[in-house]
Amino acid sequence: METSHTGDELARILATLANPHRMRVIAALAHGRNYVSALARELGISRPLLQLHLAKLEAAGLVTAAFELSADGKAMKYYDTVPFAVTLTPQSIALAARTLTTEEGNN
Amino acid sequence: METSHTGDELARILATLANPHRMRVIAALAHGRNYVSALARELGISRPLLQLHLAKLEAAGLVTAAFELSADGKAMKYYDTVPFAVTLTPQSIALAARTLTTEEGNN
DNA sequence: TTCACCTGCAAGAAAAAACTAGCATGTGCC
């Protein structure tokens, strides 16, 4: 299920996952999709903060968002996890590092 | 080769790997061990900066350091990669998230 | 209309990470 990532993509994925709040978001969504207000209550964090983290997770391609109308006509934004599988080894890091574009330093 | 990590350990590993310089350090060391001054020249970064990154890599358990005397009696600090293999999936993240200690928010 | 729920956004404060510059130590060699 995993296309190999560029160095920049991998760096972004790792940076995104390396955050307690975002790990908990992934954990919560792994149990099933949810909309942001309910998720904020479940995790005990403010909604703007959760939206920030969800935006980063979505930017990294780790979750997806979908609008849906609830039974009573409210617009709900549902988030769900994207199935991903990334294996980290010194070799996989070395391979990804070849495609890093981050400024000057090529090795 | 991988003992399962706590949430905090995993977060630290990911945060450590999510940096272009440190990815390049891993890549360089994957080819073979090296000492810090030579490594700094190879990567084209300042030695203090490299030392900072090496310290973080070592703190995360991704590289090891060993002192050695060169032929002409100079003390050299050699670094090498530690073989690691971490697989990231929504499920593995969810599992690790259970052991996060980062303050208040338990889900 | 008012209340309770959903969404979005942005400005500013606070905290953490990255990076630079500089000085210290020691060695062997010319």
Next chain:
DNA sequence: GGCACATGCTAGTTTTTTCTTGCAGGTGAA
């Protein structure tokens, strides 16, 4: 001694990330 190489550390700046606060919009139901 002076030069070239190795190491270590720290103080201060810059940059990035995180988080709060507060406001905007919308819906349906009492």
